[in-house]
Amino acid sequence: MTQGIIIKALSGFYYIESDGVIYQTRARGVFRKRGQSPLVGDVVEFESSNLQEGTLTKILPRKNAIVRPPVANVDVGIIVMSAVEPEFSTHLVDRFLVYLEGLDVKPVIMITKTDLLDEAGMSRLVDIKARYEKIGYPVYFGQEVMKDKAPLLESLRGEKVIFLGQSGVGKSTLLNEMIPDLNQETGEISNALGRGRHTTRHVSLHEIEGVWIADTPGFSTVDFMEIEKEDLPHLFPEFVEVEHECKFRECSHQHEPNCAVIAGVESGDIWQERYDHYLNFYEELDQRKPVYKRKK
Ligand SMILES: Nc1nc2c(ncn2[C@@H]2O[C@H](COP(=O)(O)OP(=O)(O)O)[C@@H](O)[C@H]2O)c(=O)[nH]1
Ligand SMILES: [Mg+2]
Ligand SMILES: [Zn+2]
Numbered sequence: 308m309t310q311g312i313i314i315k316a317l318s319g320f321y322y323i324e325s326d327g328v329i330y331q332t333r334a335r336g337v338f339r340k341r342g343q344s345p346l347v348g349d350v351v352e353f354e355s356s357n358l359q360e361g362t363l364t365k366i367l368p369r370k371n372a373i374v375r376p377p378v379a380n381v382d383v384g385i386i387v388m389s390a391v392e393p394e395f396s397t398h399l400v401d402r403f404l405v406y407l408e409g410l411d412v413k414p415v416i417m418i419t420k421t422d423l424l425d426e427a428g429m430s431r432l433v434d435i436k437a438r439y440e441k442i443g444y445p446v447y448f449g450q451e452v453m454k455d456k457a458p459l460l461e462s463l464r465g466e467k468v469i470f471l472g473q474s475g476v477g478k479s480t481l482l483n484e485m486i487p488d489l490n491q492e493t494g495e496i497s498n499a500l501g502r503g504r505h506t507t508r509h510v511s512l513h514e515i516e517g518v519w520i521a522d523t524p525g526f527s528t529v530d531f532m533e534i535e536k537e538d539l540p541h542l543f544p545e546f547v548e549v550e551h552e553c554k555f556r557e558c559s560h561q562h563e564p565n566c567a568v569i570a571g572v573e574s575g576d577i578w579q580e581r582y583d584h585y586l587n588f589y590e591e592l593d594q595r596k597p598v599y600k601r602k603k
Pocket of ligand 1: 376419420421422423445449453473474476477478479481492493494548
């Protein structure tokens with residue numbers, strides 16, 4: 308029995324990479340009976356006497372699993388946001404950040420199309436970059452990554468990585484740059500014709516210099532289905548850093564007296580815009596109709 312990672316799932320076959328070799332396998336029938344389905348990114352055990360006819364026998368416990376597109380054990384999510392076309396939105400960045408924090412995925416922010424900015428626009432984004440970095444989030448400019456991928460790849464070594472972001476921000480352009488031979492469609496062609504095709508496309512993992520990159524461009528929006536209102540404060544690292552100074556335990560950082568987060572916003576230590584988005588998301592979760600949640 309051998310261990311490996313599922314790098315592709317297609318027509319009932321699971322392609323498992325183990326020590327640089329790819330094995331074609333089928334899953335044991337027992338998975339279907341149990342309602343389990345192996346996902347790209349799963350660490351699995353398998354038996355195989357040749358490269359074409361292996362049997363996937365066991366799925367090791369997952370760190371996380373994303374449904375659409377289906378991929379498991381994601382370590383890093385690269386949030387791609389264009390400077391313009393579409394317009395840069397800190398609200399959307401924060402939404403992706405909360406989503407990734409909720410899945411225990413480390414976020415990286417990637418700002419594209421800065422070549423289309425004037426000086427004032429650029430200095431605004433340099434300021435935004437510094438603010439996210441102060442919270443602890445790495446921020447890259449796409450234009451610099453296109454010139455030299457090494458620093459980014461270096462920081463991602465050993466990780467499984469997905470790209471997220473609205474349509475048109477440059478995800479496919481970046482993926483093509485990162486993954487040689489990928490040739491994903493970019494621009495108007497893919498925006499006009501690609502929707503149906505992209506949603507049915509299968510995810511694969513590509514190993515690039517020790518980094519596992521999923522070739523999916525399929526994350527344009529995210530929902531907060533799995534997030535409880537009470538957990539939301541814990542998904543803002545700069546709040547977590549000071550929450551022990553709040554007078555009340557489980558402080559919602561809204562109406563409570565002697566709240567360290569509110570004090571931080573007032574003193575300027577905590578970014579007002581992030582706090583405003585926190586209030587928006589809290590309200591959204593509060594207004595949500597009750598849903599039947601999976602037990603953890
Ligand atoms: N000027 C400029 N255009 C870019 C940049 N990155 C991507 N684009 C263009 O933006 C359009 C959308 O890019 P694409 O990669 O298809 O975006 P996706 O929908 O997120 O996959 C394409 O026409 C790209 O050529 C950039 O850094 N600068
Ligand atoms: Mg695309
Ligand atoms: Zn508080």
